[in-house]
Each structure stands twice: as C-alpha cells, then as structure tokens.
Amino acid sequence: MLTYIIRRVLILIPMAFAICFLVYLGLELTPGDAVSHMINPDALGSMNADQLEALRQSLGLGQPFYVRFWAWFTNLIQGNFGYSMNGGVPIGSIIATRLPATLELAAVALVFSTVLGCLLGVVSALSRGSRTDNVLTVIGMLGVSIPEFFFGLVAILVFALNLGWFPVGGRSMPGYMTLWDRLPHLVLPSLVLSIMLTAGVMRYARSSMLDALSRDFIKTARSKGIPEWRVNLLHGFRVALTPVVVLIGFRLPVLIGGSVIIEQVFQWPGIGNEFISAVRSQDYPVVMTIALLSVMAVLLASLIVDILTAVIDPRVRLGE
Amino acid sequence: MTDTQDVAISVRGLKTFFYTNNRCNKALNGVSFDIKKGKTLCIVGESGCGKSVTAASIMQLLPTLSRIEEGEIIYHSDRGDIPLHALERNGREMRRVRGAEIAMIFQDPMTALNPVYSVGFQIKESLKYHTDMSRRAAHERAITLLTEMGIALPEKRVNDFPHRYSGGMRQRAMIAMAMACNPKVLIADEPTTALDVTIQAQIFELMDKLKREHGTGIMLITHDMGVVAELADDVAVMYMGNIVEAGTVDEVLRNPVHPYTRALLASVPVLGNGKDQDIKAIRGSTPDPLNRPKGCQFADRCDFATAQCQAMPDETHITPTHRVMCWRHEELSGHGAQ
Numbered sequence: 001m002l003t004y005i006i007r008r009v010l011i012l013i014p015m016a017f018a019i020c021f022l023v024y025l026g027l028e029l030t031p032g033d034a035v036s037h038m039i040n041p042d043a044l045g046s047m048n049a050d051q052l053e054a055l056r057q058s059l060g061l062g063q064p065f066y067v068r069f070w071a072w073f074t075n076l077i078q079g080n081f082g083y084s085m086n087g088g089v090p091i092g093s094i095i096a097t098r099l100p101a102t103l104e105l106a107a108v109a110l111v112f113s114t115v116l117g118c119l120l121g122v123v124s125a126l127s128r129g130s131r132t133d134n135v136l137t138v139i140g141m142l143g144v145s146i147p148e149f150f151f152g153l154v155a156i157l158v159f160a161l162n163l164g165w166f167p168v169g170g171r172s173m174p175g176y177m178t179l180w181d182r183l184p185h186l187v188l189p190s191l192v193l194s195i196m197l198t199a200g201v202m203r204y205a206r207s208s209m210l211d212a213l214s215r216d217f218i219k220t221a222r223s224k225g226i227p228e229w230r231v232n233l234l235h236g237f238r239v240a241l242t243p244v245v246v247l248i249g250f251r252l253p254v255l256i257g258g259s260v261i262i263e264q265v266f267q268w269p270g271i272g273n274e275f276i277s278a279v280r281s282q283d284y285p286v287v288m289t290i291a292l293l294s295v296m297a298v299l300l301a302s303l304i305v306d307i308l309t310a311v312i313d314p315r316v317r318l319g320e
Numbered sequence: 321m322t323d324t325q326d327v328a329i330s331v332r333g334l335k336t337f338f339y340t341n342n343r344c345n346k347a348l349n350g351v352s353f354d355i356k357k358g359k360t361l362c363i364v365g366e367s368g369c370g371k372s373v374t375a376a377s378i379m380q381l382l383p384t385l386s387r388i389e390e391g392e393i394i395y396h397s398d399r400g401d402i403p404l405h406a407l408e409r410n411g412r413e414m415r416r417v418r419g420a421e422i423a424m425i426f427q428d429p430m431t432a433l434n435p436v437y438s439v440g441f442q443i444k445e446s447l448k449y450h451t452d453m454s455r456r457a458a459h460e461r462a463i464t465l466l467t468e469m470g471i472a473l474p475e476k477r478v479n480d481f482p483h484r485y486s487g488g489m490r491q492r493a494m495i496a497m498a499m500a501c502n503p504k505v506l507i508a509d510e511p512t513t514a515l516d517v518t519i520q521a522q523i524f525e526l527m528d529k530l531k532r533e534h535g536t537g538i539m540l541i542t543h544d545m546g547v548v549a550e551l552a553d554d555v556a557v558m559y560m561g562n563i564v565e566a567g568t569v570d571e572v573l574r575n576p577v578h579p580y581t582r583a584l585l586a587s588v589p590v591l592g593n594g595k596d597q598d599i600k601a602i603r604g605s606t607p608d609p610l611n612r613p614k615g616c617q618f619a620d621r622c623d624f625a626t627a628q629c630q631a632m633p634d635e636t637h638i639t640p641t642h643r644v645m646c647w648r649h650e651e652l653s654g655h656g657a658q
Binding site: 215216217219220221222223224225226227228230234235238239312313314315 | 428442
C-alpha cells in the first residue's frame, strides 16, 4: 500500500504539468493580455505603440508562450510563485490571505453536508415510501436541481435585506476579526453551500442504502436474530458507505479551490473570488497558481478516496 | 399426527399471501408438517411452489408486502410452546429464537455473507446476542466451529474476509454461523444449489453429522430427488403452495401416490441406464400463481385427471404418516414406483 501511495504521488507531477500547460494554452488563446488591464484606460490613450511594446517586453510577454510557460514552471518548482501582474503582490501572500477564508467556508459546508446528508439519506431509505421519505425526496430534488446562485440571491434577499438577520456579504467588518465577530458573516454562505452538497449526499446515500438493504446478507444478518439497528447500520450502512465516500471525496477540492459562484454571490474573499478577478484581468501567474492548486487538490482527493475505499471495503486492494 | 415429544416445530394450515399490484398471490395455501428433533425433513418441488416461502414464514423473514394469513407455526422450545406466527416480525421475542434456536442457511453463499466483515466477526455476531460469552470465548468458539466445519487453518481463516473463501468454504462458514448457538432446528434453503457436486456431498455429510451429533432437526429445501433419497427421514412434496404428498422417505419414494410425485421421480435420470434412457419431463408448466386453475392445481398437467379434479381434493391418510391430496389415491397407491 505504501508503494502504491508513493507511486500515486509521483504521478501527480507529470499530471499537474500537463494540466497546467493546457490551462496556460487556454489563457494564451484568449484575446488581449495583462498589459491591456494594467494601464488605466485614460493613460492608455496617451501611450504610443512603442511604449506598450516596451512594457510587454519588460514583462517578458513578447516571448513565445511556451518559453514563458517553461520559465513560470521552473520558477514554480524552485518555490517561487511569482508576482501578480496587477499591483505586483507576491502570489504566495495572496494565497496566504485568501486560502483561510475558503477553507473556513468550505470546511463548515463539507462537514455539515456530510453528516446531515448521510443522516437524512439513511432515514429516507429506512422509511422508504413513507411521507418522510417523499418530503425528503422532493427537497433533495429541489436542492440538486436549483442552481446555487439562485439560493444565494434568495438567501440574501430574505435573511439579509428583508429580515436583516445576517450581513449581505463579506467575511468580516473592518476592525472586527475574532471568530465570534465573523460568525454572522459565515452563516448564509455556508448554509447555501451546504444545501447543495447536502441534497446530493442525501440522494446518493438513500439509493446506496436501499441497494445495500436489498442484498442477501441483510437477510442473513436478520436470521441471526440481531437487533434491527445493527442490521441497518452495521450491515446496511457500512456497505452503503463506499459510494458515498467517493462522492464526498470528490468534493474535497472545494476546500482549496473554493466555490467560485458562492464566493462571488456573497463577496467572500476566498480563492474562488480571487480566481474570477484574475481571469478577468488575464493575470496569468495568479490564474496558473490557483489552477495548479486546484489540480493538486483534485488529484490528492482522488488518492484519498482510493485509500478510504480500500479501508472501508476489504475486497479493494490497492496497487495490484 | 405424531406425539409432540420429538417434534421441534409443527406447522398447521399455514397460509402466507403476497400482495403485489393489488393482487394477491396465495404462495402458501394451507401447509401442515412437523420438523422432528434429530430428523431431516426434505421439502421438494419445482421452482415457485412455495418452498422458500415456507422457510421464510417460519423465520418471519418474509418480504414487507406479504404476511401469514392463517394457520400456526408452533415452536416446541424448552421454555414451552412458542407461537412463531403470532410474534412481531423483528421483535424481541422473534429475535431471541432466530439464530439461537432456529437458524437458517441460504441458497447462495456468494452473496449471503457480508463482504466487509470477517467471517469470524459474522460468526461471533450471533454469539454476542444469544450468549453471555466473553469476547475471547466467542473467538475460541468461532475457531472451534470452523474446525468442525473442516476449514483448514481456522485460527488464521477466522479473521479472513468472505472474498478470500471459496464457494464451498463460504457455505461451511454459513453453516458455522448457523450452528454457533447450537440451534434446535436448522433450516437449509437449497444450500448446495450454487455449489458443485463434490462440494455438495461434503456439505450434506456435514449436515448429517450435525443431525446425528447434536440432534438438530433439519428442514432441507431441495429440488434434487437424489438428495432426498440420501438424506431425508421425511419428505413433503409441494406443488403450487400445497403439500400434495408427505410421508417417510420410504413411503414417498417407494410408493409414490400423487401423480406429481410420480412425475417428479420419473423425470430423474438414473445412473447406469445409459444415454438413451427415457426421461419423462412433466408436460406443461406451472400455472400463473395469480391466475390459478380451480380445484387440483396439478390437474392440467396430470395424466390421471378426471372431471372430479375440478374440485380441490382433501388430504387423505394412506398410513398414519403417509398423506396425499389426490382424488384417485386409492387406485394409484400400491402401484409402486414406475
């Protein structure tokens, strides 16, 4: 198993390289470049083409894109993330300020949705066909099918604007930085993000649980005269858990990459929000770094899922 | 029928109905039999005749949309008679009997064991709930059981997961699970259908040993007449939810009365009769259980049917132990096997 993990981690490097290259290529193909966003439009009118070209050259933008990509990548390997082209802030410090916000939001939502989703899914499966099950099914379908920005806007309208219970957006008021002060800011975005995740986990847990309960070994377990809770949870849920873990595992990258839409709607100063503004201004070092982080998060999450699956299901053997 | 001294479970007039799409399938339509201590009762019949439903009724493991409508299942336990049919399905009383006093083994050992728990865990599970053994004692017991079942290296194998066991080993593990609490009755629902013939012989040898050494009453569901001849003390032949003929193994096999029993016996190839032997398949197929014929259920396929068969025949005793449901039993009895 250890060799398997080491091999998987080593595979991350070429994969990350390939994916970064594709992102870089995509960025190159979009019209305009960073220079057109750097200079204020009034000043731009008074500059001549030579000056602009000189600026491009000084930033290294005149070179072919693969040369620039290689330069960026070699810098990265040396631990140098580079600087934002907008304002020259070191990207390392951008990540350092943005990542905690994203982690905070995503962790709350992931934990909440995992616990609640599994619970409701199991309840739903055990009471199949009952009113509880029907109500949960309808809520689940709504949660899965209504886009999250809509939930976000409704939540802002109702709870922030009309009722005034929570702030409209942002992560904190200036000057108030303790967790307790920030808590009201966290409620709406984490709730909206949780609704989406919970609905998915619940639907998945329900069908997986129903599948497990229809298997032969449930009858065997019952024939041993053990209590129903043990039949349902130890024999049913334990087997139903594998696909649910896969689903949850593939949501782990949200922790790093952030939920772009929710962070936009609530003006949450996280990675997702930063990513959008970086793409808009073609700030390629920032875009590339965030893309790289997301790629790493996805690849690591799939590794974690594989390991967890092997832990839960003894039939799964890694690396053979 | 018999004195209750040596009877472990008596079933009388059992009717179990299934309800699907607002239609009622009378899966068991008045079934009576006894499972005797230290004896093997074989229930034979073709697929869909209600053999497995009988087992599920006794264990109260019926699907949700089915129930015992009439009749009784009395378990003669050491603590007095227990009416199993009246117990709540997964209630405390039923659970106390299940696994501890009446245990069951299932058809397909490949799917009947939980893949995520070790075999030992699954054996110890019933010990945990039915005995007050310590963990260590339960573990020892699990190893002993596996040894008795002829599993090599039981100390190691007890911690293995089911996917590391072969089909025959899994069925042995199933039997070990079922025998964990020394049950009075073992219900085996086609335990060897999924296994090959050599393994089948080993499994039956094992069951026979349990019967002899522990005095376990066995109800064996099968459709293999060879198995019946080999293992059974008593036989009940089922057709479309009724026991059409029942008796001791000698009575039923040597003097089959009901045309269905005769047809079943005639449909078995005999070793040594060569490739060209005449195997008589039973003509037609079983009627749709939701659209049954009136009267005798077998009449449409029967070579001996008369106008009388439009009505359901009563059960008649030919000897105190041999009973049959056929209008023409008098002419047919005494003919001997064909």
